[in-house]
Amino acid sequence: MKEIADFLEAYPPFSDLDREELEQLAVVIDAKYHLAGDLVVEVGQPSLGVAVMVRVGRLEVIGPAGTVVDEVDPGDLLALETVRAGRQYAHAVKAAEDTLLYLVPLPDTLREGNLAPVSTSSQLTRPERLFDAAQGKVTDSMRPVIIHPANTSIADVATAMTASRTSCSLVSAPDGGLGVITDSELRRQVATGKVPVTAAVGTIASFPARTITCDALLGDAYLAMVEASIHHLVVVDLQSRPVGVVRVVDVASAELRDPLVVRGAVERAQTPDELVEASALVSPSIIELVTRGLPIEYIGRLQSGVVGAILRRAVALVPAPQASREATWLVQGSLARREPLPGSDVDTALCWYDGDPGDYLAHASRVLRLVERTGLATCDRGANADNSLFNRSEDQWRQAVASWFDNDEEAGALALASIVADSRPVCGGQASPLVDAVSEAVSHELFMAVLTRHTLTRRPPLGFVRDFVVHQSGEHRGHLDLKKGGLVPVSSLARWLALRAGDVTGSTLERLDRGAAAGLITDDERDMLAGAYKVSLTVLAEHQVRAIKAGEKPTGFLRPDRLDPLERRQLREAFRAIDAVQSALTARTSRV
Amino acid sequence: MTAAVSSFMSGFIDGQGEVNAQLELPWDRARLAVLDFETTGLGDDDAIISFGAVHIDSGRVVGRSSVYGLVRPQIPPSPESVRVHAIRPSDLRNAPGLPEALDPLFVALTGRVLVAHAAWVETGFLDRVLLGCGLSVHMPAVDTAELTWDHFAVRRDPHRSPGLETVATRLGLPIFTPHHALGDAWTTALIFLVMARHRAQDRPLPLRDLVAASAPRNPRRSWLPRRRSHDEPA
Numbered sequence: 001m002k003e004i005a006d007f008l009e010a011y012p013p014f015s016d017l018d019r020e021e022l023e024q025l026a027v028v029i030d031a032k033y034h035l036a037g038d039l040v041v042e043v044g045q046p047s048l049g050v051a052v053m054v055r056v057g058r059l060e061v062i063g064p065a066g067t068v069v070d071e072v073d074p075g076d077l078l079a080l081e082t083v084r085a086g087r088q089y090a091h092a093v094k095a096a097e098d099t100l101l102y103l104v105p106l107p108d109t110l111r112e113g114n115l116a117p118v119s120t121s122s123q124l125t126r127p128e129r130l131f132d133a134a135q136g137k138v139t140d141s142m143r144p145v146i147i148h149p150a151n152t153s154i155a156d157v158a159t160a161m162t163a164s165r166t167s168c169s170l171v172s173a174p175d176g177g178l179g180v181i182t183d184s185e186l187r188r189q190v191a192t193g194k195v196p197v198t199a200a201v202g203t204i205a206s207f208p209a210r211t212i213t214c215d216a217l218l219g220d221a222y223l224a225m226v227e228a229s230i231h232h233l234v235v236v237d238l239q240s241r242p243v244g245v246v247r248v249v250d251v252a253s254a255e256l257r258d259p260l261v262v263r264g265a266v267e268r269a270q271t272p273d274e275l276v277e278a279s280a281l282v283s284p285s286i287i288e289l290v291t292r293g294l295p296i297e298y299i300g301r302l303q304s305g306v307v308g309a310i311l312r313r314a315v316a317l318v319p320a321p322q323a324s325r326e327a328t329w330l331v332q333g334s335l336a337r338r339e340p341l342p343g344s345d346v347d348t349a350l351c352w353y354d355g356d357p358g359d360y361l362a363h364a365s366r367v368l369r370l371v372e373r374t375g376l377a378t379c380d381r382g383a384n385a386d387n388s389l390f391n392r393s394e395d396q397w398r399q400a401v402a403s404w405f406d407n408d409e410e411a412g413a414l415a416l417a418s419i420v421a422d423s424r425p426v427c428g429g430q431a432s433p434l435v436d437a438v439s440e441a442v443s444h445e446l447f448m449a450v451l452t453r454h455t456l457t458r459r460p461p462l463g464f465v466r467d468f469v470v471h472q473s474g475e476h477r478g479h480l481d482l483k484k485g486g487l488v489p490v491s492s493l494a495r496w497l498a499l500r501a502g503d504v505t506g507s508t509l510e511r512l513d514r515g516a517a518a519g520l521i522t523d524d525e526r527d528m529l530a531g532a533y534k535v536s537l538t539v540l541a542e543h544q545v546r547a548i549k550a551g552e553k554p555t556g557f558l559r560p561d562r563l564d565p566l567e568r569r570q571l572r573e574a575f576r577a578i579d580a581v582q583s584a585l586t587a588r589t590s591r592v
Numbered sequence: 593m594t595a596a597v598s599s600f601m602s603g604f605i606d607g608q609g610e611v612n613a614q615l616e617l618p619w620d621r622a623r624l625a626v627l628d629f630e631t632t633g634l635g636d637d638d639a640i641i642s643f644g645a646v647h648i649d650s651g652r653v654v655g656r657s658s659v660y661g662l663v664r665p666q667i668p669p670s671p672e673s674v675r676v677h678a679i680r681p682s683d684l685r686n687a688p689g690l691p692e693a694l695d696p697l698f699v700a701l702t703g704r705v706l707v708a709h710a711a712w713v714e715t716g717f718l719d720r721v722l723l724g725c726g727l728s729v730h731m732p733a734v735d736t737a738e739l740t741w742d743h744f745a746v747r748r749d750p751h752r753s754p755g756l757e758t759v760a761t762r763l764g765l766p767i768f769t770p771h772h773a774l775g776d777a778w779t780t781a782l783i784f785l786v787m788a789r790h791r792a793q794d795r796p797l798p799l800r801d802l803v804a805a806s807a808p809r810n811p812r813r814s815w816l817p818r819r820r821s822h823d824e825p826a
Contacts, residue, residue, distance in 0.1 A: 001658075002774070004768075027655055032651065033651075033789050100766075100785075
């Protein structure tokens with residue numbers, strides 16, 4: 001059975017077998033065929049005892065909420081660990097397409113013992129990684145517990161949960177029993193009017209809370225949650241005292257966090273609740289990618305793709321005002337440039353064509369509240385489509401653009417530059433006033449002069465070259481503003497280059513390439529700026545991921561004393577490079 | 593008549609045997625055997641030189657059931673046919689002759705409904721072997737070449753049979769070693785799974801229906817085995 005042996009040989013773990021073993025294996029495999037939609041494996045079904053390998057087609061692993069949590073492509077194995085351990089399947093599996101499966105009896109060499117071919121992450125089949133992650137201790141992924149007495153009001157518990165950015169609280173009953181209340185349950189009960197917010201939380205909490213001991217593995221916790229169809233488990237110490245909470249999103253594997261899988265689930269969401277549920281894995285998926293060390297520009301593209309999908313879906317799920325033409329939703333800033341950081345806000349704008357302004361503000365507000373429910377943050381500086389400055393008719397946008405062009409105020413020029421250059425429609429077609437402004441910009445000398453001045457004077461912090469300059473007071477005392485110091489100077493410069501070149505599409509790095517191609521900067525300057533930008537982005541992304549994991553708000557600020565020596569040196573060189581290029585450009589433009 | 597042939601024949605007793613019982617079952621619960629022969633050609637004097645077969649049980653091709661063997665023909669394969677199946681006369685020199693050579697095949701076919709691509713070739717050669725033993729039986733068979741017309745909803749072309757590899761390719765299936773009897777049996781088995789599953793959709797599809805869809809529109813049945821035992825001198 002040469003065909004089978006050849007196919008097996010191309011994929012781990014079989015790629016590690018020698019030809020003779022492969023040929024012995026090839027004559028004992030079975031083949032099965034499923035139509036798209038067929039149920040291949042039921043939840044809780046005992047292990048088939050053979051490795052299930054997709055030969056043609058695709059399988060979908062269905063999570064407890066009915067959403068797709070994994071895809072198994074040709075060459076991938078389905079839940080190999082389940083077979084090895086003789087466990088029950090934790091998920092239902094359906095054929096996503098017409099699918100031919102090979103059922104492969106595992107030879108002893110792959111059953112246990114030398115598992116080298118499947119233990120290196122680069123070679124893992126996806127379901128395999130799921131259980132690789134599951135070998136961690138439950139205490140590694142738990143979050144702190146917050147316990148409220150059962151007579152605390154629902155409103156107070158909700159406030160505390162929001163403040164601490166947790167999605168569940170424990171509730172202690174007078175008899176010592178422990179219950180749990182989740183964010184979603186709380187919202188559901190209050191929203192349906194079943195209970196007033198003044199009621200005691202004990203009336204709606206679930207008693208007793210399901211627990212798992214602190215010596216359990218993540219895989220155990222995950223299975224327990226899947227089986228009970230719950231999203232939280234209370235971790236207790238050996239004396240049954242609560243020490244933490246694990247959430248399904250914390251223990252679900254890297255594979256559940258594949259951004260493409262998440263995006264697929266987002267696009268299939270039929271209700272706001274489904275969208276919220278599908279989006280729960282966005283943040284873990286981005287964290288996973290940063291942790292795995294993927295190039296930062298790649299992660300940004302994936303993240304902006306998923307966030308764009310969430311926004312599009314949210315717009316589709318909220319009834320829009322009656323109009324002859326669908327309004328255009330735009331994302332702005334780093335999201336528009338497809339280079340957001342893990343903690344980036346979602347900045348939006350709306351361009352509509354006919355109808356009532358009030359309706360569009362109300363619509364945008366409902367859409368953005370849904371976006372917030374999915375776990376994404378809208379802009380805390382007000383660059384949101386439910387702000388009338390960013391919610392305009394096509395004519396109003398055209399007027400605004402015209403007035404900004406004619407105004408020599410720096411603030412107006414900057415607003416225009418960023419709205420025009422850093423905006424990207426995610427649904428409803430192009431916003432023509434903004435598109436037209438790009439081609440017009442270079443002919444507005446006043447505007448370009450203001451923009452040039454601004455771009456070249458935004459330097460990395462003074463004194464940086466000798467040491468890191470940190471904020472001396474206020475909330476960020478002792479912190480370095482890496483966003484302002486390292487990212488903004490380069491992204492502003494790239495935007496200025498893009499406007500001068502008359503093409504604002506793409507990321508900062510792509511714009512730098514375009515500026516070099518147009519002869520506006522030298523190739524050396526392009527390389528210096530791109531290198532500096534990537535270093536700043538990477539350091540900041542990793543910093544934000546650490547903050548998110550610790551349950552803190554991700555910011556652009558970091559503590560220089562927490563940087564490792566390599567990061568410190570790289571950043572210092574990055575800031576020097578930016579400063580040098582800005583100086584050279586200032587000299588060149590002042591001569592012009 | 594060997595014990596294997598005798599056992600094979602018991603599957604057809606008075607229309608009440610095991611084979612007939614399979615016809616009443618849904619296709620994905622029935623016991624099937626997918627067969628392919630490589631032959632010296634399709635003429636009256638041509639003979640089987642290799643066979644390959646694999647079982648389908650409960651809608652699943654069972655790899656372990658695969659059988660393959662060579663058969664020494666009375667007349668060596670022509671150079672033209674060697675180019676097709678790559679089996680040289682020297683490969684066959686030490687192979688067993690008929691009917692013993694087919695014993696493993698008859699064991700594999702016992703109690704099962706036959707599946708083949710252009711099944712008239714396989715049933716025709718089998719009929720001829722059985723006639724050589726003084727036996728005759730009507731073997732119901734599923735013909736994946738005949739099912740192809742329905743599957744792709746094209747008008748049947750009485751002058752040609754859709755090629756095995758062409759069909760597999762159109763269905764997006766892997767092709768096993770072509771013109772190797774076991775390779776072709778596997779390719780046929782996968783084609784059968786696809787066509788039966790699509791034809792059944794969500795209802796139980798009795799195997800009899802697949803046999804009916806294969807058999808009655810087969811005018812090439814006019815190719816009949818010679819009424820001559822291979823023990824007789826030519």
